[in-house]
Amino acid sequence: MAKLKNAPTPEPVSTAPSSPATNAWSPTFTEEARVNLPRLPATPPRLLMWHPERWTVMQGKVIPLMGSIKLQAGINRMRQGGDGRFQKLETEATAEESGWRVIATDVDGPGTSYIQQVAPGVFLSRWERAFPGSSHTEVDEAGYAGWCRSLIDRGIVARAAPYVLEMLRSKRQREHDDLLDKVAVSPSVRALIARLAADIAAIDDELARYGRGEAAAGQAVGLDALGVE
Numbered sequence: 248m249a250k251l252k253n254a255p256t257p258e259p260v261s262t263a264p265s266s267p268a269t270n271a272w273s274p275t276f277t278e279e280a281r282v283n284l285p286r287l288p289a290t291p292p293r294l295l296m297w298h299p300e301r302w303t304v305m306q307g308k309v310i311p312l313m314g315s316i317k318l319q320a321g322i323n324r325m326r327q328g329g330d331g332r333f334q335k336l337e338t339e340a341t342a343e344e345s346g347w348r349v350i351a352t353d354v355d356g357p358g359t360s361y362i363q364q365v366a367p368g369v370f371l372s373r374w375e376r377a378f379p380g381s382s383h384t385e386v387d388e389a390g391y392a393g394w395c396r397s398l399i400d401r402g403i404v405a406r407a408a409p410y411v412l413e414m415l416r417s418k419r420q421r422e423h424d425d426l427l428d429k430v431a432v433s434p435s436v437r438a439l440i441a442r443l444a445a446d447i448a449a450i451d452d453e454l455a456r457y458g459r460g461e462a463a464a465g466q467a468v469g470l471d472a473l474g475v476e
Contacts (some may be wrong), residue, residue: 285377292370304446310395
């Protein structure tokens with residue numbers, strides 16, 4: 248979710264959640280509301296999911312690098328019944344085989360959702376803002392990062408394993424060092440260098456908080472045990 252820059256910022260569209268009794272995937276907007284709808288292409292709703300080995304740093308916080316599943320029939324084994332409801336069990340099972348875990352849309356309690364509908368057929372996350380008559384969107388990165396951390400604090404998402412944090416730190420360190428070699432000819436990269444340094448500091452704080460862990464112990468296996476003569 249990247250923030251678009253250099254675009255006008257008119258008043259955002261109201262995106263109050265639909266009543267639970269309505270079909271959330273069908274247009275529920277009045278004609279008056281349609282006049283001021285954002286000019287965005289049709290976008291299917293997405294379920295968020297996390298993976299134990301996919302992490303990033305945002306707004307100074309170590310958070311899961313989320314994947315997503317489109318609620319769209321015919322994609323990733325997603326099916327849609329005759330009543331219009333999505334049948335996602337097979338899709339979720341396939342994702343889980345690869346280590347992903349789907350996060351329930353109402354993870355924050357009954358009546359809540361991290362999906363919002365801003366126009367008929369246009370679905371965004373609740374941290375994205377759309378604007379009347381515009382294709383411009385903005386993302387509340389601080390709010391999103393804070394929510395991701397809350398998932399860890401509430402035990403919904405397991406904290407990153409130390410070896411995963413070490414790999415993420417090594418990647419950021421390489422990016423940081425590569426840019427240091429270029430700063431003499433491209434002073435504009437200083438801001439990115441500073442951001443990478445802040446990311447590394449956040450990862451170090453996370454490692455200090457949870458410890459660096461130990462590798463899994465193994466045992467020697469001879470050829471006899473492998474069935475080799």
